[in-house]
Structures are given as structure tokens and as C-alpha cells.
Amino acid sequence: MILPIVAYGDPVLRKVGTDIDKNYPKLKELIANMWETMYGASGVGLAAPQIGLPIRIFLVDATPFADDDELSEVERKKIEGFKKVFINAHLEEEIGAEWTFNEGCLSIPDVREDVKRKDTITLSYMDENFKSKTETYDGLLARIIQHEYDHIEGILFTDKLSGLKKRLLKGRLTNISKGKINVDYRMRFPKVKKAR
DSSP states (O other): OOOOEEOTTOGGGGSOOBOOOTTOTTHHHHHHHHHHHHHHTTOSEEEGGGGTOOBSEEEEEOGGGGGOTTSOHHHHHHHTTOEEEEEEEEEEEEEEEEEEEEEEETTEEEEEEEEEEEEEEEEEEEOTTOOEEEEEEEHHHHHHHHHHHHHHTTOOGGGGSOHHHHHHHHHHHHHHHTTOOOOSSOEEOOOOOOOO
16 A cells, blocks of 8 residues: 655654564555555655654665666666665664765655765664664665665754755745645645644
8 A cells, every 4th residue: 555655844754763573563564565655656765754653664675776877887786676674773884985976855855965975884674574684785775775764763864964055945845844845646744733
């Protein structure tokens, strides 16, 4: 089932997600719904806060980036067919030179900006079968994972922009939070409190 994606301005996007256990209600169904929602919105990643759940789950399918002509053959091989579920992820290490890449987010439609991130990360997490893993990623894969990981930490890519960029985007972000945006996927906008 395709779920609505939570829009910028909703408090759930600012919550640090909590770990879950393997008895989390309807976990397999939740993961299946998250995949369907992500693909329905043409995303390469989706985190639970983006569907309104403040828990530590995100998933990534980097395959669409494999068509990028600018990628090296080595990078393309790493990305092609990379599809994973990350549960209870915790960042162990972030190292390497910072590099800039243009990022966007399903919760912040029609906003894309250059973001600097470190090149290499080590992450501990559970897979969808609750098998414990610790893995290191670099390059574009690290970038995609860092973006989704930030969501379960209550961080958005716009937080990493300069003060000037944030001021320039303020009006667009306000419009997104008010639902003044056209997207081709379902969204849930923050409830606006009415003045008394």
C-alpha cells in the first residue's frame, strides 16, 4: 500500500527515531509498504519518519543511479542492484574528504541543493531478518545512506546548508509546509493551528 509522504514542517521529521525489536507490529508489511511508497514517488531511499513513524528504519535502492554517465565503472558496479533495509542503524564512523553532491528529498519536493558530506561511513544495523551487521560504504552509496540516516536522527538535508541558502529557501519551504506544492505522489502536510 502506498502511504502518504510527510511534508517539510511536520514535527515527526525532527524526532530522533527509537530502536525497534523484531516483534514490532506488522514489520514485514511496513517494509513492503515503504518500498511501494518509495518506488511510487520515484525515490532511491525512504525513512520511517517520512511516513510519520519516529522509528529507526530506512531503506535504499541505489539502482537508478547506475545509469549516471559520470560514474566510474567501479562505482556503477557497487550501486547496480544495491537494495537494502536498515533497522536500528547507528553511525560508527564518518571519515574521508568532504565532497559536494546535489541532493533532494521526497519530503521537500522541488528543492535541490548542493550538500557536503564525508566520503566514507561505517554503519551498524540490523537487516530485515534482524541479523546484526556492520558495514562500510563510500562514494555515492555512502551519500545516499547518510541522507536517509539523517532522517532517523531528525536531520534534513536543508539543515546542512549555509545561513544564506536557508534564508533564500525560506519561502519555498513555508509553501511546502502549507501544502502549496504540486507533486505526483501522495503527501501529508502539517496541521496548521488556527488562531483563536
